[in-house]
Amino acid sequence: MLRSAHINIANLTTCLAIILLASCAQIVAPTGGDKDFTAPKVSGVSPQNKTTNFNKKKIVVQFDEFIQLNTPEELIVISPPLDVKPTYTNKGRALEIKLNSALQPNTTYTINFSTAVGDNKENNLLKDYNYVFSTGAQLDSGHVSGNLVNAFTNKPEKDITVALYYTDSFTDSTIIKKKPVYLSKTNDNGDFRISNLPRMPFHIIAFKDENRNLKADKTEDISFTELIVKPGDSSASSYKLRLFKPAAFNANHIIDTFNREPEKFVICIYNPGPVTITNSNGNPVYVKQLKGSITDTFYVFTKLSQNDTAVNLLVNNKPITIRYKPIFKTEKLSYSLNKQPELNDTIIFRFNNPIITVDTARIRLFKDSTRVNAIHIFTNPFEYKIAYNWAEKTNYKLEISDSAFTDLFNQKSKKDKALFTTKTLKDYATLLLHVKLGAAIKEPVILQLTDEAETRIFHQFILTGSQDINLEYVLPGNYKLKYIFDVNGNAKWDNGDFKMKTQPEKVSYFKETITIKAYWDLEQSVLIE
Numbered sequence: 214m215l216r217s218a219h220i221n222i223a224n225l226t227t228c229l230a231i232i233l234l235a236s237c238a239q240i241v242a243p244t245g246g247d248k249d250f251t252a253p254k255v256s257g258v259s260p261q262n263k264t265t266n267f268n269k270k271k272i273v274v275q276f277d278e279f280i281q282l283n284t285p286e287e288l289i290v291i292s293p294p295l296d297v298k299p300t301y302t303n304k305g306r307a308l309e310i311k312l313n314s315a316l317q318p319n320t321t322y323t324i325n326f327s328t329a330v331g332d333n334k335e336n337n338l339l340k341d342y343n344y345v346f347s348t349g350a351q352l353d354s355g356h357v358s359g360n361l362v363n364a365f366t367n368k369p370e371k372d373i374t375v376a377l378y379y380t381d382s383f384t385d386s387t388i389i390k391k392k393p394v395y396l397s398k399t400n401d402n403g404d405f406r407i408s409n410l411p412r413m414p415f416h417i418i419a420f421k422d423e424n425r426n427l428k429a430d431k432t433e434d435i436s437f438t439e440l441i442v443k444p445g446d447s448s449a450s451s452y453k454l455r456l457f458k459p460a461a462f463n464a465n466h467i468i469d470t471f472n473r474e475p476e477k478f479v480i481c482i483y484n485p486g487p488v489t490i491t492n493s494n495g496n497p498v499y500v501k502q503l504k505g506s507i508t509d510t511f512y513v514f515t516k517l518s519q520n521d522t523a524v525n526l527l528v529n530n531k532p533i534t535i536r537y538k539p540i541f542k543t544e545k546l547s548y549s550l551n552k553q554p555e556l557n558d559t560i561i562f563r564f565n566n567p568i569i570t571v572d573t574a575r576i577r578l579f580k581d582s583t584r585v586n587a588i589h590i591f592t593n594p595f596e597y598k599i600a601y602n603w604a605e606k607t608n609y610k611l612e613i614s615d616s617a618f619t620d621l622f623n624q625k626s627k628k629d630k631a632l633f634t635t636k637t638l639k640d641y642a643t644l645l646l647h648v649k650l651g652a653a654i655k656e657p658v659i660l661q662l663t664d665e666a667e668t669r670i671f672h673q674f675i676l677t678g679s680q681d682i683n684l685e686y687v688l689p690g691n692y693k694l695k696y697i698f699d700v701n702g703n704a705k706w707d708n709g710d711f712k713m714k715t716q717p718e719k720v721s722y723f724k725e726t727i728t729i730k731a732y733w734d735l736e737q738s739v740l741i742e
Contacts, residue, residue: 252337253278267346272310279333288329292395319349345409355410355444359452361403364717369403370456374422377415388429410444417442419454434458457709457717470535475543478513478535485509493525499567499594514567546624552631557686560599566620567594575617579610605637642733646682651742659697689731694723
């Protein structure tokens with residue numbers, strides 16, 4: 214018995230040892246710690262920032278952590294510029310700047326670090342740090358400040374480079390070829406300030422420096438003012454700038470043309486105005502326009518003659534030729550259908566291919582179980598409407614039999630139906646706007662009622678004077694009123710042009726969100742100035 218007990222204890226000890234060894238042998242990868250989101254901070258600098266009577270050849274900036282440099286020769290801006298670029302050296306937790314050029318007497322210099330310094334781990338960027346010194350007895354005290362917003366939304370734009378250039382050598386290409394002599398960045402509110410400026414005139418330009426080269430590239434968003442900036446003048450110390458995306462091409466420029474399907478051609482047009490497209494052989498042309506933010510896509514359907522290898526079109530009387538070599542089959546006929554119309558709305562079919570014939574006998578509308586006569590409206594080859602005086606809270610059924618629609622390629626639509634119940638008048642509201650234009654407004658004003666995000670325009674009006682606007686059947690929700698001051702009267706917002714020194718058309722908003730509740734009558738006075 215004793216021997217047996219001894220053996221059991223020994224076995225138990227051995228098993229425990231094996232378990233402990235196995236658990237100790239497990240290898241777990243290190244987690245690496247939490248991700249660092251903090252930019253390095255300046256912990257000291259020699260000589261001190263804002264030193265006067267500066268006569269050193271080297272500046273050392275100390276940081277609270279190890280740093281890395283991001284092309285400092287390109288990103289660090291010294292104002293006014295030096296004849297010879299400094300030498301930048303990473304010293305672990307310090308940046309050493311060796312000045313290789315003689316400094317001008319009695320001059321204030323600003324070293325703007327831009328985004329040239331980041332931490333060594335995640336490259337979190339140091340921002341808004343300037344080192345200032347003067348070779349004279351005092352620092353320049355002039356400043357320029359202001360605010361920058363998006364030209365189309367009036368929302369503040371952050372991290373936008375605001376730059377100053379000398380006026381004596383400034384041309385339109387200066388902002389593309391040269392770095393600014395002074396610069397700053399906008400904060401979250403779009404505010405900016407450039408300090409320690411000499412009292413001399415400058416041009417001010419703002420741009421979204423996406424590639425961080427400190428130059429306003431042609432494709433980058435830009436803002437400008439025709440005014441000459443004079444730091445220190447109280448009447449001109451603050452500027453309002455509006456940022457816009459420069460036009461890549463002239464209006465109505467044809468960007469691309471191609472063919473991928475039989476007798477269907479695609480034309481992409483930049484910032485189009487009214488566009489007319491015809492076939493030079495006289496065959497009918499069916500055009501479906503898909504709007505984009507700047508570039509619109511035009512789908513052009515037209516019959517070709519046998520053995521044709523290209524189509525010759527006239528786009529706004531300009532001849533273009535598109536090679537004909539389809540690589541896909543004709544797209545099958547399809548359509549989208551709003552199967553829940555509002556009380557004041559129509560049922561709308563939107564087709565992918567042009568419709569040539571409609572058999573209205575194959576389209577039947579039922580109110581409850583009784584067939585009713587609707588109004589059929591063939592608005593264009595890609596859109597078909599059914600109008601009816603809908604009753605409140607009533608069941609309707611729309612039946613579409615086979616072959617109700619026939620497209621250009623002799624394809625027939627398939628059987629379909631829609632069931633819906635209309636809302637009641639209590640589900641809607643009425644909005645009465647008393648709109649008054651200020652006496653100083655001479656141009657037409659585009660008034661838009663949009664959702665809060667401006668993703669949808671519910672109503673749009675062109676105003677040339679004060680008037681009342683009564684909107685019925687408005688669905689509950691939060692709305693915005695937007696005003697576009699249509700200087701050229703083309704019924705749309707127009708971009709700016711730096712070369713032509715044309716500012717983007719101004720926009721403004723009603724100061725409050727308009728909240729609509731069901732079964733409400735809301736009356737609102739609107740003053741546009």
